[in-house]
Amino acid sequence: MATDYDAPRKTEEDLSEDSLEELKARRSDKSSGQVDEDEIEAAEGYELPGADLSGEELSVRVLPRQADEFTCTSCFLVHHRSQLAYEKDGQQVCTECAA
Ligand SMILES: [Zn+2]
Numbered sequence: 544m545a546t547d548y549d550a551p552r553k554t555e556e557d558l559s560e561d562s563l564e565e566l567k568a569r570r571s572d573k574s575s576g577q578v579d580e581d582e583i584e585a586a587e588g589y590e591l592p593g594a595d596l597s598g599e600e601l602s603v604r605v606l607p608r609q610a611d612e613f614t615c616t617s618c619f620l621v622h623h624r625s626q627l628a629y630e631k632d633g634q635q636v637c638t639e640c641a642a
Contacts, residue, residue, distance in 0.1 A: 615640055
């Protein structure tokens with residue numbers, strides 16, 4: 544059939560035209576710069592939850608220490624006294640930081 548002979552050629556022409564249009568669209572996107580601004584705004588939005596997480600870490604440090612616990616002066620984490628590696632000049636260091 545003659546249509547079978549023509550069909551592939553038309554498809555190739557359509558593909559080449561689509562790629563040209565895509566290239567033109569990409570060039571216009573780069574020149575506009577609007578896409579980059581949107582990405583920056585999205586990144587700034589993601590930073591806000593991170594700030595909240597830092598606040599949660601501070602609240603954890605404020606938690607009252609138990610009598611059998613100490614705050615490591617190196618990593619500032621509360622450990623059980625069994626994890627106290629050594630105490631020097633009132634500074635208590637946990638076994639993880641002393642290792
Ligand atoms: Zn430590």
